[in-house]
Amino acid sequence: MVTGGQAIRGTRVGSGPVGEAERGVDxxxxxxxxxxxxxxxxxxxxxxxxxxxxxxxxxxxxxxxxxxxxxxxxxxxxSITPYKTHLDYVKERRDDAQGETLLEEALQKLREQRGTA
Structure with a gap:
């Protein structure tokens, strides 16, 4: 509806009556x-x-x-399990003695590569 060039507030094109008959029953x-x-x-x-x-x-x-x-x-x-680091997973698979052995082997390889063995 346009009156004097302006639409009447609160209405829109296609709007109809509001009520239970229009929306149905809950x-x-x-x-x-x-x-x-x-x-x-x-x-x-x-x-x-x-x-x-x-x-x-x-x-x-x-x-x-x-x-x-x-x-x-x-x-x-x-219960929320905390984030596990790579080291945590390694410690689950190996004990301290195995870890020391692997570390010593890795250090020995490095020393041989550098020529300081």
Whole structure:
């Protein structure tokens, strides 16, 4: 609608009446609250018509930890293993005595290459 060269505010081309008749009726659902270890609460709505099972855990939308339905006993956070260096992996395969032997062999080769053996 144009009045005096300007559109009437709050309307757009193709907009129609707003109401339940236009949008349809909301499907039946059940709200489930999930609680994480950091005491965050996430509410998820599941459709009753879909007939699926409600999952026991859900990832918290704020911190990403697993969340469960029991607020007093939320799931424990997963244990995070620290980053292992190359040396850590080598130490898993060999003991100190083997490491000393390999080091001595490598040093001997270097000395021979340099002519200082």
């Amino acid at each position: 499907a039946e659902g059940v709200d489930v609250d999930y609680h994480c270890h950091n005491r965050h609460t996430t509410t998820i709505r599941f459709s009753v018509e879909a007939g699926g099972e409600v999952p026991e855990t859900w990832d918290c939308v704020r911190c990403g930890l697993p969340a469960g339905e029991d607020a007093d006993n939320p799931p424990e956070p997963p």
